Amino acid sequence: MTLFHLGLIINPLAGLGGPAALKGSDGVAAEALARGAEPRAAQRTRIALECLRPLAERIEFLTFPGPMGGDLLAEMGFRHRRVGELDGETTSAADTRRAIECLQEAGVALILFAGGDGTARDVCAAAREGQPVLGIPAGVKIHSGVYAISPRAAGELARRLVEGGLVRLAGGEVRDLDEAALRDGRVAARWYGELTVPEEGGFMQQVKQAGMESEELVLAELAAWLEDTWEPGVRYVLGPGSTLHGLAANLGLQTTLLGVDVIEDGRLIATDVTEAQLFELVDGHPARLLVTAIGGQGHILGRGNQQISPRVLRSIGLDHLRVVATKRKLRTLEGRPLLVDSGDPALDEAFPDAVRVWAGYKEELLYPVGHL
Incomplete structure (x- = not known):
């Protein structure tokens, strides 16, 4: 036998x-x-x-x-x-x-x-x-x-x-x-x-999810993911908001809560930049853009982050944009799409039907996008 x-x-x-x-x-x-x-x-x-x-x-x-x-x-x-x-x-x-x-x-x-x-x-x-x-x-x-x-x-x-x-x-x-x-x-x-x-069947447990998502925990996980995947020589543009400010804090970086900041090779190279300064930093240089959504509203562009202008977006490339948002924040939208209002209707139309959302360590969601 x-x-x-x-x-x-x-x-x-x-x-x-x-x-x-x-x-x-x-x-x-x-x-x-x-x-x-x-x-x-x-x-x-x-x-x-x-x-x-x-x-x-x-x-x-x-x-x-x-x-x-x-x-x-x-x-x-x-x-x-x-x-x-x-x-x-x-x-x-x-x-x-x-x-x-x-x-x-x-x-x-x-x-x-x-x-x-x-x-x-x-x-x-x-x-x-x-x-x-x-x-x-x-x-x-x-x-x-x-x-x-x-x-x-x-x-x-x-x-x-x-x-x-x-x-x-x-x-x-x-x-x-x-x-x-x-x-x-x-x-x-x-x-x-x-x-x-x-x-098989109901024998295996799922990854534990707390009844209430911990914002502090998610931001720590997101920071760990970003730190693990830094691309050398690439400039990371962080939009305003407490989500990205908290993510940066977990990386030991003091960004501006309501401003736009730029990181390269794990260092903060520019803080609270203007639109002109930002364009100069990303034009012709590999860059990635991280923005977050306004809770309950869903705007990711055009509300409080006008420094990220149409020419900045085109220079970075829409395929290099990532939304950073906890699942709790996304649930406040009650199924409504994320919104873009760049000021350029043609650019808004060019956005894909859905964008990648970083919601945790190596946890990416696909979420719909609309425009005004």
């Missing part, structure tokens, strides 16, 4: 910080244990593996020794092989990354991993593109879309795969909060990448 090979990795420290009121477990596992927290990752993994008991004769697990999988599989009686070695008595993120590499080298069909968003980041750092993985939720923070909605759901998905059921693969986002900032009362998170995950 041909065996189906599954990988298993458990982060035994995942989830410790929750009961200890530490907002997470990254870097504080010892403190959490001192406060009386009890490891729960293995127990949650056990729930997932119980779904596979009826198929035990058809499965061979590959795993890391001790608390990272070997102990639990031996206790449950599953056939398994141990790959790799732990660095020390306490497991680490490096162990997780090394385990992923070993399991991939062994050619497992699917890697099950138990943890939280920090674990997902470690998996993402080591997983090859296209390697199927599936998270068993065991951490304090579960924002990433690479986890099943419950340990039992993870087990059911793995069971379907072993039984030969059709399981679609999709990209799942890896996101994580900065726990140190969270403990200081600040919310800061970012996108770390994507993993290939099975996607």
